[in-house]
Amino acid sequence: MAEEVKLFRTWSSPFALRVVWALKIKGIDYETIFEDLSNKSPSLLQYNPVYKKVPVLVHNGKPIAESLVILEYIDETWKQAPLLPEDPHERATARFWAKFGEDKVLSSIWSVFIKQGKEQEEAMVPALENLKFLEEELKGKKFFGGETIGFVDLALGWLGNLISLLEEIVGLKVVDGEKFPLLSAWMQDFADAPIIKDNWPPRDRMIVKFQALRDATIVAAAASK
Known part of the structure; x- marks a missing residue:
């Protein structure tokens, strides 16, 4: 079964860029959903009801919010090209x-x-x-x-x-x-x-x-x- 990876972001967010870079470094295929934060989509509000902002990573239907948390999730989920040291x-x-x-x-x-x-x-x-x-x-x-x-x-x-x-x-x-x-x-x-x-x-x-x-x-x- 193929993994489903979606990234909710805006075109300019420096926080979302962190996630883009991490996924690229890991070689993970993903779908980008661009958000208009002045008119947030129902999906974004569903996946991030607490902060209601981007980025949000959705992996096989499960959302992860906050860019630094997402980076750690990516590193723990896909072991190739590690971002954090082992020690x-x-x-x-x-x-x-x-x-x-x-x-x-x-x-x-x-x-x-x-x-x-x-x-x-x-x-x-x-x-x-x-x-x-x-x-x-x-x-x-x-x-x-x-x-x-x-x-x-x-x-x-x-x-x-x-x-x-x-x-x-x-x-x-x-x-x-x-x-x-x-x-x-x-x-x-x-x-x-x-x-x-x-x-x-x-x-x-x-x-x-x-x-x-x-x-x-x-x-x-x-x-x-």
Whole structure:
């Protein structure tokens, strides 16, 4: 009996991209269902009634939500090309850095993106501190997973594309090659890997989307003051 694998996603979601990359690395065939989050399908609401968002992986009729949870599920279900190391301590460390990227790095970078003037300068301080931790973690390694792309690389993969989009929109350099040589090299190596590069969303559409998102956030923040 053939396995049925479906991925509910949007064209631009960096979280759904993690799942796309993982499935491609594992060589798993799957069906993509693109969602319009302003008009969510009954299937998405059925499969993810708690958060009502993408990505959702449906494997033989059983849904799994939340991108990092999905990555672990994929790794445990399909053993080829492992994403997490075998050693328990190394696995725990990988989970730590993935969560750090989610809880600290992403939120601090986003804060820089949606602020202006003095507030933006203040937001840069924690953002750069968080990036320094990643720089240290990359010492002696090509990827966070070692010589090949692994769990942490996929979790932080948005840095390989989204950060340059945000820098272009804001006109501000966040990941400077002199300050962060290892992180800059990692971003390039990750973004250039064929499986990664072939699945980036169109850059011009992403610029338009995130510019509009930034503008709307700034207007809403000003209105609430």
